[in-house]
Amino acid sequence: MIGLIAATANGRRNAAHLAEAWPDARFYEGGPKEMLGRAWAECDGIVVFLAVGAAARLIAPLLVDKRSDPGVVCVDDAGRFAVALIGGHRETEGANVLAERVAEALCAEPVITTASDSLGVPALDSLGADLGFEIEEGSDLASVGAAMVSGERVNLVSDLRWPIGPLPENVMRTNEPESPMILISDRTTKVPHPSVVYRPPSLKVGVGCSR
Secondary structure: OEEEEEOOHHHHHHHHHHHHHOOOEEEOOOOHHHHHHHHHHHOOEEEEEOOHHHHHHHHHHHOOOOOOOOEEEEEOOOOOEEEEEEOOOOOOOOHHHHHHHHHHHHOOEEEOOOHHHHHOOOOHHHOOHHHOOEEOOOOOHHHHHHHHHOOOOEEEEEOOOOOOOOOOOOEEEOOOOOOOEEEEOOOOOOOOOOEEEEEOOOOOOOOOOOO
């Protein structure tokens, strides 16, 4: 569900428009601080009709983990810009996709500042998500992602060739586990730092029997 929160007459008007246009949206009427807390617990994505600074101050105490926090889009009072504020690459209602939806509905301009999207580079936190990849805890997404968008060599080590789509030229397939590295494997192995480790859904457990 998409939560809609507004504090001004213009904001409420635009929020009501989205609530009418989107069957998966709900307009939370009331004080922005209280309503944001409710929407945070109930929604996958939130559209806040407030200035970016005001929205940032309201959501700051609610932030827990980028993997579970809802994606948040901030819309100015004139409805000219839809800014992806946090959770840009979240699997469910990521703010980048949500900003595009808001912009289309309000004839606004989407503002997306994540480096991977700006440069047309795949986002590491969503790479292989459609294939069921899970990112191993402790993976250094920030460092490997920074190396990738900066044009540095990033080594890709994989047990199999997965259909993960096109990667930048500086991501090189290799068998040498050297950092910065992307590893796609179901094997337990020591990895250099920094690395991002993806665990594909390739292991199967069964029970056999014989007569």
